[in-house]
Amino acid sequence: MSLDGHARTRGLSRFLPSRADYSGLRQSWRTDVLAGITVGIVALPLALAFGVSSGVGAEAGLITAIVAGLVAAVMGGSHVQVSGPTGAMVVVLAPVVAVHGTGSVALVSLLAGLLVCALGISGLGRAVAFIPWPVVEGFTLGIAAIIFLQQVPLATGTAGIPGHNTLLAAIEAASGAAAPTVLLTLALVAGVAVVMVLVQKLFRALPASLIAVLLTTAAAEVLRLDVPRIGALPHSLAAPSVPAVDVASLGSLAMPAVAIACLAAIESLLSARVAAGLAGPDGTPSGAYSPDRELTGQGLASIAAGLFGGMPATGAIARTAVNVRSGAKTRLSAVVHAAVLLGIVYLAAGLVSRIPLAALGGVLMVTAVRMVSRRTVAAILRSTHSDAAVFVLTAIITVAFDLIVAIQIGLAAAAFFTLRKFASLSAVEREEISGPAIDGDEHIAVFRLDGAMFFGAAERVLQEISQVKDIQVAIIRLSQLRMLDATGAHALVEVISALELRGITVLLKGVQPDHLALVTNVGVIRSLRHHKHLFSDLPAAIEHARSHVRRNAASASA
Structure with a gap:
């Protein structure tokens, strides 16, 4: 028998009765x-x-x-x-x-x-x-x-x-x-x-x-x-037969x-x-x-x-x-x-x-x-407000309507609270430039994205970064970003495009390998002014940002 045949046999065997079914x-x-x-x-x-x-x-x-x-x-x-x-x-x-x-x-x-x-x-x-x-x-x-x-x-x-x-x-x-x-x-x-x-x-x-x-x-x-x-x-059972099929x-x-x-x-x-x-x-x-x-x-x-x-x-x-x-x-x-x-x-x-x-x-x-385990009920009610709400809602819907509706609504409620929790863990923080300050650093903003950048949090992150004023270069750090979906990547495109339209140069730092294909396919890299505005370490990104500020200052004084 071929390897494929052995694999199929092993795969089918997990659906068949075995001696282990009656152990003990x-x-x-x-x-x-x-x-x-x-x-x-x-x-x-x-x-x-x-x-x-x-x-x-x-x-x-x-x-x-x-x-x-x-x-x-x-x-x-x-x-x-x-x-x-x-x-x-x-x-x-x-x-x-x-x-x-x-x-x-x-x-x-x-x-x-x-x-x-x-x-x-x-x-x-x-x-x-x-x-x-x-x-x-x-x-x-x-x-x-x-x-x-x-x-x-x-x-x-x-x-x-x-x-x-x-x-x-x-x-x-x-x-x-x-x-x-x-x-x-x-x-x-x-x-x-x-x-x-x-x-x-x-x-x-x-x-x-x-x-x-x-x-x-x-x-x-x-x-x-x-x-x-x-x-x-009833005193007897009907004999087995194939039911008539009416096309x-x-x-x-x-x-x-x-x-x-x-x-x-x-x-x-x-x-x-x-x-x-x-x-x-x-x-x-x-x-x-x-x-x-x-x-x-x-x-x-x-x-x-x-x-x-x-x-x-x-x-x-x-x-x-x-x-x-x-x-x-x-x-x-x-x-x-x-x-x-x-x-x-x-x-x-x-x-x-x-x-x-x-x-x-x-x-x-x-x-x-x-x-019903009173200990289990008490544990859930004492856990989080969202989990307690899902528990109570599922129980009520099960009694008031039916099982399928209860499962659907329970899953939807659990998904909603989970996404809201993820969104609350997502944050954008403006950081100070490390090391001694030099002239022009006030025109550079460093933003760190934390947690998840997905459809539930992308809009808020977009608004917070887009509201920045009086800067010439924005460095967006992505190394702490644990989750990124297509909506989050598209929001990055919108952030970069909006800042670039205002004359603000955007530099990206720390795109994780797991996210590189996504940000490339969605167009995040294309939205940058130059493909070299993608950095793997922060000091290099800061130095490049300072060079842009010096260049802008020289152009203004000429």
Whole structure:
């Protein structure tokens, strides 16, 4: 095999499963299995609800949780990520279903999955590393708030309103709650919370959420509580098939597929990144992940879900958080989660249908609260005003609008504050000529540019230098300039041209090698009166400036 062939093989191998994916399995398999069972039970009502809310149907949501959850667990880049249908995806899918019908979802899943795979293979998964910490933590806080608010209908025994803003839906659900149902469901939620907290403190090795669900379900059965339950489940899964491709509608589905692919990529990567920092019951974080492999794994998961008649999938932070908090260490837990859901469909649909929805809501409410680190929030709020503002803004936008808008606005705000910080660090200082002064030095001005000369600071630097008066020669020192872009170089051209038009000779000193090509291409060197007005050391530039002053004085006296 050629060197190129070996390189391609090594490059593809990073997207494939390996033995390293299950390192430590001998020590953690018990907690992995228990975590998978817990997540499977928690994921069940969510999968059904998201399928119904999107308009595709409960079965499609369940298929996605099983098929996509299994494929992403094996092929994805995170050891603890749990994938499936999510609330954010429902918001994008609902209009597609309304316009193109339920049959279009499988095709959209295939198209979006192919796009997400392409993003991963192209290496764009690493771009998530450029998302600032305050944006990630603000996103996490917002997601935690959404997860908590999404459980209000379950906690109050009311029916949620699909498509409504999460906060408004929670308020409507709370206002529509009626006794005695709301008292019973709130008691179940409180019971779940108490059991989870006590088990977590007293028996850290046990799956607190699973025990809480089992105990509250048993209590509801013994006391014959009249509360909403999971209800009837589908008893079979559809066989895989390639969805029909309608060339006429393919063009109209392209843009929704792109939007879904972007959402799947961003949500999955952020979920994996958040999960990497979450600590399990033993207090240790879940560890690193491969962003590019995560994208290819999520893309393959959506493709597989589409073939089975499901919907696009993403990494689900709620289920992932439950997985980590339950002690998961390897991919086995996510595989077990998919197996549990599959087993429930065929073996235990009747038993699981008796679980109170309020119990599951309580598990997710406790999980949402635990997702937020008070120490992290306090650290960000105590950092800088700009970082605190980005953190709060991202969290608010996540709750008020949606995840994509929150990420966009958070990144834009972070970029704005960063550029403003860079601009504030940029300065132009007028220096005194070192050494003994001689006649004519008052007609020479030495300016030192510091920091960055880029589009955010160029205009201010231009104004400060252009306002100088009563000089014949201006020396502009560039040796302390750390950053220069095309706008900054163009501003230098304008400064030099403006000064030269006023009869002021401009000398440049200390153009850095990294900037030489830029200032040459933009025309900075051409704007000088003479190509020899470019110097590498200050004494030579000062001596040349003095020669110009002496020459001007001689011309004036002649």
